[in-house]
Amino acid sequence: MARRSAESLPWSLFGAGGFMVAFFFPIHILLFGILIPLGLIAAPTHTGMLALVNHPLTRLYLFGFCALGLLHAAHRLRFTLSDMLRLKHLDTLLGVLAYGAALVGVAVTIDLLI
Amino acid sequence: MADKITLEVARYSPEQDGEPRFDRYEVPLIENWMVLDALNYIKDQLDGTVTFRWSCRMGICGSCGMVVNGHERLTCETLLADYLPGPIRVEPLRHFPVMRDLVVDLSDFMEKLERVKPWIIRQPGAPEPSREFIQTPEQLAEYKQYSLCINCVLCYSACPVYGLDPHFIGPAASALSLRYNLDSRDQGAEQRLDVMAQHDGVWDCTVIGECSVVCPKHVDPSLAIQEYKISATKAWFKNLLMPGGGK
Amino acid sequence: MPSAVPRYRPYERRMPLLWWLQRWNYTWFILRELSSAFVAWWVVVTLIQIASILEGPQAYAAFQAWMAQPLLIIVNIVSFIFILFHTLSWFRLVPQAMLPRIGGKRTSAVMTGAPMYVVWAVASVVVACFALGVF
Ligand code: FES
Numbered sequence: 005m006a007r008r009s010a011e012s013l014p015w016s017l018f019g020a021g022g023f024m025v026a027f028f029f030p031i032h033i034l035l036f037g038i039l040i041p042l043g044l045i046a047a048p049t050h051t052g053m054l055a056l057v058n059h060p061l062t063r064l065y066l067f068g069f070c071a072l073g074l075l076h077a078a079h080r081l082r083f084t085l086s087d088m089l090r091l092k093h094l095d096t097l098l099g100v101l102a103y104g105a106a107l108v109g110v111a112v113t114i115d116l117l118i
Numbered sequence: 119m120a121d122k123i124t125l126e127v128a129r130y131s132p133e134q135d136g137e138p139r140f141d142r143y144e145v146p147l148i149e150n151w152m153v154l155d156a157l158n159y160i161k162d163q164l165d166g167t168v169t170f171r172w173s174c175r176m177g178i179c180g181s182c183g184m185v186v187n188g189h190e191r192l193t194c195e196t197l198l199a200d201y202l203p204g205p206i207r208v209e210p211l212r213h214f215p216v217m218r219d220l221v222v223d224l225s226d227f228m229e230k231l232e233r234v235k236p237w238i239i240r241q242p243g244a245p246e247p248s249r250e251f252i253q254t255p256e257q258l259a260e261y262k263q264y265s266l267c268i269n270c271v272l273c274y275s276a277c278p279v280y281g282l283d284p285h286f287i288g289p290a291a292s293a294l295s296l297r298y299n300l301d302s303r304d305q306g307a308e309q310r311l312d313v314m315a316q317h318d319g320v321w322d323c324t325v326i327g328e329c330s331v332v333c334p335k336h337v338d339p340s341l342a343i344q345e346y347k348i349s350a351t352k353a354w355f356k357n358l359l360m361p362g363g364g365k
Numbered sequence: 366m367p368s369a370v371p372r373y374r375p376y377e378r379r380m381p382l383l384w385w386l387q388r389w390n391y392t393w394f395i396l397r398e399l400s401s402a403f404v405a406w407w408v409v410v411t412l413i414q415i416a417s418i419l420e421g422p423q424a425y426a427a428f429q430a431w432m433a434q435p436l437l438i439i440v441n442i443v444s445f446i447f448i449l450f451h452t453l454s455w456f457r458l459v460p461q462a463m464l465p466r467i468g469g470k471r472t473s474a475v476m477t478g479a480p481m482y483v484v485w486a487v488a489s490v491v492v493a494c495f496a497l498g499v500f
Pocket of ligand 1: 172173179180183193194
C-alpha cells in the first residue's frame with residue numbers, strides 16, 4: 005500500500021494563504037497601489053509609516069501577509085501551470101521551482117523584518 | 119416547427135478508422151423524443167452499424183451518457199427539441215478511450231471505483247447486530263446526496279484534471295467513497311482515506327467544479343473531494359504531532 | 366488488467382492545448398487561478414515598500430514616485446481586479462468545501478459565507494485606519 009501523501013502540508017498553507025489574500029490584499033492594493041499613487045488620498049508620512057512598521061505586531065502581521073501570500077501563490081501557480089500548459093509530467097520540477105521561490109521570498113521577508 | 123432535425127454522430131471503427139468522423143442523419147422531430155430515441159431511430163431505420171449504450175431510458179442506469187453539442191448529457195433525458203434548429207452533434211464521453219462510435223472503455227473507472235471500497239466495511243470483530251441496523255432520517259441525510267450517483271461518469275468526462283492526468287482518482291469514485299464514510303453503519307473511513315490521501319488520490323483536484331455542474335443526479339463530487347482533502351490534512355497533522363498516536 | 370479480447374485499437378484522445386477555452390467554466394477557473402501571479406506580484410511590492418520605509422525618507426519617496434508611474438498604476442488596477450476575483454470566489458468556494466457543518470449540522474453556503482464578508486469589511490477598515498494614521 006502506497007503511503008499517504010505529504011500534499012497536506014502545502015495544501016493547508018495554500019488554504020491559510022487564501023484567507024490572508026482574500027481578507028487583507030484588496031485593501032492594500034486599493035490604498036498603496038491605486039488611491040495613493042493617483043493622489044486621491046494623501047500619502048502617509050514616512051515618520052508615521054516607520055513607527056507603524058516598527059511595532060512588533062505590525063511586523064508579525066506583515067510576516068503573515070508576505071509569507072502566507074507567497075506560499076498560497078506558489079501552490080496555486082504550480083497547479084495552474086501544470087493544468088493550463090499540460091505539464092503534469094513536470095509536476096516535481098514545477099513544485100521545486102514554485103515552493104523554492106516562495107521559500108526564498110519567505111527568507112527575504114524574515115531578513116527584512118527581524 | 120420543423121419536422122426533421124439533423125444529428126451529427128461521431129463514428130469510429132477500431133478495425134478501419136485511424137480517426138473518428140461524423141456521419142449526418144436526418145431524423146423526424148417528434149415531440150418528446152429524446153436524443154436517445156433519435157439514435158435508436160437511426161439504428162433501426164437508417165444505419166444499423168451505429169453503436170451506443172443504453173438500457174433503462176429513464177435516467178437511472180447511467181449507461182447512455184454522451185457529449186451533446188459539447189456538454190455531457192444522459193441522452194435518454196435530453197430533448198431533441200431543446201436543440202432546434204439543429205444540427206445536434208453527438209460524441210462519446212471525453213477522456214476515455216473510444217471503443218467504437220459512441221461507446222467508451224470504462225475499465226479505468228471500474229478499477230478506481232473498486233479501489234475506493236464503495237461498500238459497507240465493518241471492523242473485524244465488531245459486534246454483529248442482532249437485527250437490522252437502525253438509521254435515523256438525519257443519519258440518512260448525511261450521505262443521501264452522494265448515494266444518488268448512478269456511475270454514468272459524465273463527471274469524469276467534464277473533468278479536465280482527469281483528462282490531463284488519468285491517475286487522478288476522479289469525481290464519482292470520491293463521491294461514492296465518501297458516501298460510505300458518512301454512513302452510520304460503516305467503519306471503513308480509515309481504509310478509504312489511505313486510498314484517497316495518496317499522491318494519485320484527491321490532490322490533483324483544483325476545484326474547477328464542472329463535475330458537480332454536469333451531474334444529472336445533483337451529486338456534488340467536488341465537495342466530496344474537498345472533504346477528503348480536509349480529512350487527510352487533519353489526519354496528517356495529527357500524525358505529525360503524535361506519530362502513530364491514538365491507535 | 367489488460368483485456369484478452371482487443372485486436373482492435375481503441376481511439377485515445379489527448380486534451381487540446383487550449384482546453385480551457387472550451388467552456389466558460391474552464392476559462393473562469395484559469396482566470397481565478399491566475400490571480401496567484403498577482404498575489405506574488407503584490408508581495409514583492411510590499412517587500413519593497415517595507416524595505417524603503419526602513420531605509421529612510423528618501424527611499425520611501427522614491428518608492429512612492431515609482432508607484433505613481435502610469436504603467437504601475439495600470440498593473441495595480443489589473444491586480445486589484447484579479448485579487449477581488451480571488452476574494453469573491455474564495456468566499457463562494459470555502460463554505461462549500463471547508464465549513465459545510467457547524468456543530469455537526471450541515472449549514473447553507475449563505476450562513477457560512479456571510480460572516481466572511483463581515484470579517485473582510487472589518488479587516489479592510491482596520492488596515493486602512495492604521496495605514497492612514499487614524500489610530
Ligand atoms: S438509458 Fe439508462 S440512464 Fe439513460
